Amino acid sequence: MRITRVGPGVVAATALALAGLVGTGAAIAAPQPNAQDDKVQIVHVHAVTQAERSAVNALGLDTTEHSDTTGVDVVLHGRADAERLRKSGHTWTVKNADLAATERANRAADKAYAASVAESELPSGRTSYRHLADYNAEMTALAAKYPTKVKPLTLSRSSVLGKPIRGIEITDGAANVNDGKPVFLIMGAHHAREWPSAEHSMEFAYDLLESGDARNAGLLKGVRTIVVPVVNVDGFEISREATPLGDFSLFDYEMKRKNCAISVNTPAQYQPGTCADNPAGALRGTDLNRNYPGFWGGPGASASWSSETYRGDAPGSEPEGAAVRDLISSHQVTTLITNHTYSNLVLRPPSLASTGFSPDEIQYRALGADFASHNDYANIPSFGLYDTSGSVEDWSYWNTGGYGFTFEIGTEGFHPPFQDGVVAEYAGLAPAAGAGLGGNREAYYRAAAAAMDKAMHSTITGKAPANTTLSVRKSYTGMTSPVTQPGGGTTPPIPYTDVLTSSLSGKGGAFSWAVNPSTRPLVVGRYGRDPQGPPQPSSPITNPAGVPAVGASEFTDVTIQGMPTYDNGKVIFTFNWPGGTAVDWDFYIYDAAGNQVASAATADNPEMAAALDPVPGGYRIEANNYDGGSPATDWTGTMSFASPDPAIVTGVKESWNLTCTSDKGKVLGTRSIIVDRGQAVDVGNPCNRGK
Structure with missing residues (x-):
């Protein structure tokens, strides 16, 4: 999709702490009614490289997990947000000019759907979003109905507000927790406002127990599935029970993301009150999925208490995350999926580009591709979105060796209409990307099967x-x-x-x-491979005759060679032109199937794009005359190559200490x-x- 550059729009006037005011101890202004031209928006920030997307995320704005090769979506809550984005030099398009209106429409759609449909295509038949009490009651009911197959689970630690974090264990002979079976862990609602993440987790429990799927018998015999639908129980209950204000203001608690912790860094004037009614509104709390100790404190998490991605006061400081960590540490979780919204992504470690690919990258990527073949999500490493630190699967994988994935469910909205974000995405129905492919239901079945695949763990x-x-x-x-x-x-x-x-x-x-x-894996080393030949020599890129009109494109073809002649770990496309940044050419690179594999569409001169481990074959380059291209300012290009990075293998072996008692x-x-x-x-x- 071609991105049109626009200037900073006018957005909501609420004086949020996200603008940096709270960090200075300044007062947070009460939310003001939105003027007709002053609304909360979702914008797509133009950031074509991983480094650029990470820079956007580092601004402390409400960055979503919705990202692609052209940029990343950001929720702009106020004029100060837009000004911060503008001053950083970024440009953007407005994707949703009135997010509050969308939320009002979603609520109306949910009401109409629940009134018109007696039973949905979900295994439970649900037609509306659950409340926390519903989850707890249904898990209790399933344990009572299937006493030999379901064991109630209460995690080792309560939430900040003292609530239990509950789940269920599903397997034949569930009461025998020391049965030696591999464990598939599926979780939801690390982030309070992401309601579909909990729904999808819960529905898979019904699938295993009541759908009649022919695979259920084998999975119940061979794997222990643990379902924890709501990790952030405090935040979720506040978000789910809040009176919708529809303005995404400071006190619109329906859009709360974090837990209910009060940081030691919170200024005194924002400490009074309850989590659901306090002077800082929904901004108090810690982002649980930035608080796990593995790689904590690095890029992609904020040190500011008011940020939506606040990492917490210390690594692993939050009881909800510590409870999940205890659960994983005391079970052989060979595969886990932590569900989130939104972006149609299957993400795997590493979460930091600097880490390098994991030693299991080939198998890891193939497993993610298997899931993506059913939900039609993009299968990428987490750092491909942008750098993050302190996430659950990054800690779990590097420290236990169990494979872990994040599913970013759906294309729009933290809790979109139930029919779309839950029913369609789970069951693989239109308008979900996985329509006709099985959807997330089938992806979860594949994950459960992978958990007991002996090639993917040890015995x-x-x-x-x-x-x-x-x-x-x-x-x-x-x-x-x-x-x-x-x-x-x-x-x-x-x-x-x-x-x-x-x-x-x-x-x-x-x-x-x-x-x-x-x-x-943290001890094993880093994925890589020794070069099997030299890299392909650099070569010029042919510029076709003539110059396209402003806004139009021209195309040229190049060929990337491979073994046995050349072994290319990276290809770098470089384009420049006379006239400096007063002229703007944009470039997009497509493989033989027409898939975009790289882009260089910033305001820079030169423009540079890179692709890792390029597949040998023909590629097409689109050169777009974005602004000012002429015969005197026409572009030139070069294609250069680099060898693959060799693997880092430590040779160190750790052991399990086995004891018989x-x-x-x-x-x-x-x-x-x-x-x-x-x-x-x-x-x-x-x-x-x-x-």
Whole structure:
């Protein structure tokens, strides 16, 4: 889609802390009624590179997860937001000129849908968004209805306001938590306003138990599925129960994102009141998905207490995230999906570009592609959106080895009409991108199957006497990112401790125990490959004869070669022209199938675009005369190449510490176990010291 550059629009006049006022201790003005031409908007900020999108995210605005190769969507809440964006040098298009009007229309659509449809295509038949009480009641009811298949779960820690965080465990013989099965964890509502994320998580529980799908028997036998529909219970309940104001103002609690923590950095005048009624409105709290200790404090999370992406006062400081961390640390979660809205994305680690691809990138990417083949979302690494730090799957993957993904559900809105954002997206119905492909329902089934795929985790086998318990344990000190400071610069990383432990009940015979690899991916190294040949030599890009009119385009073709002659880890397209930045050419690169693989559409001269691991073949370059192109200011171009980055392999191997204990607590045997992904290790009888 061609982006039209526009000047900064006029947006809502509410004086929000997001404009930087709270950081100085200034008072937050009460929200004012919007004038006809002064509305909350969603704008698409022009940012074609990952670095540019990360720079937009670093501005402290309400950046959504909706991003593509042309830019990223941002919610502008006030004039100060627009001014900050303008001063940063960014340009944008207005995608939604009146977000409040859209929300009012969504509520009307939800009311009409619920009134006209007795039962939806969802496995539960729901026709409207649930409340927190609905989730808790339905999980209780499922446990009562299926006592051998469903075990109620209350996470280890309560929320900031003391609420339990509840879930259910689904498998045959659910009460035996030490059965050695791999675990698929599906979660929702880390962010309070993202209601579909909780709905999708809950619906998969109904699918496993009541849909009659032929795969259910195998999944119930072979994998333990844990469903935690609402992680941010405080924030979600406030968002869901709030009286809609429809103005996205400071006190429109329906759009609350964060939890209910009060930071030590919150100025005194904003500390009084409840989470649902306080002088700072919805801005108090921590973004739970920026608070996990892995890479905490790095790019893509804010140090300002009022920011929507505030990282928290310390790594892992929030009880809700700590409860999820305890859950993962005490189970062999071989696959997890954390659901969010919105952007039609399947995201995988790494979340920071500086980390480099993971050592499991090939298998990881293939698994994401499998999911995306059913929901038709883009399958990209998280840093491809923009840099973030402190997310759950980044901590979980690098520290436990279990594969973790974020699903960004839907194309528009944090909680769009139920029929679109929940029914269609889950079931794979129009207008969802996955219509006819199975939707998220099918993607979740594939994730559950992947959780028990032995090629994707590790296996310990052997024999254990009855009335014994086998335990594997690992403890280590991890380090956060260098901690970004409010005034710029960083301070040293902060250490944090993780203890991973899980158990298996000995039954007096052979066992097969699904575990994650003994060596953490953080220790293994970084994905890469040794070059198998030289990079392709640089070459000029042919400029076709003539000059297109302003606003029009011309096209030229290039060829990228491959093995056995050249091994290209990166291709860089560089374009320049006389006239400096007073003239503006934009460039888009397409593969042989017509897919855009790179773009260079900023206001810069030269323009540069890059693509990693380019597939050999023909490519077409579109040169758009955005402004001022003429025979005297025509462009020239060069295509250059770089070799792939070699893999970083540490050669370090970590072990699981395996212990066998009798039912009376006596240690019968211990040993160290090294087991890699896809590997099975037979330990014999670990309860017999002599064997």
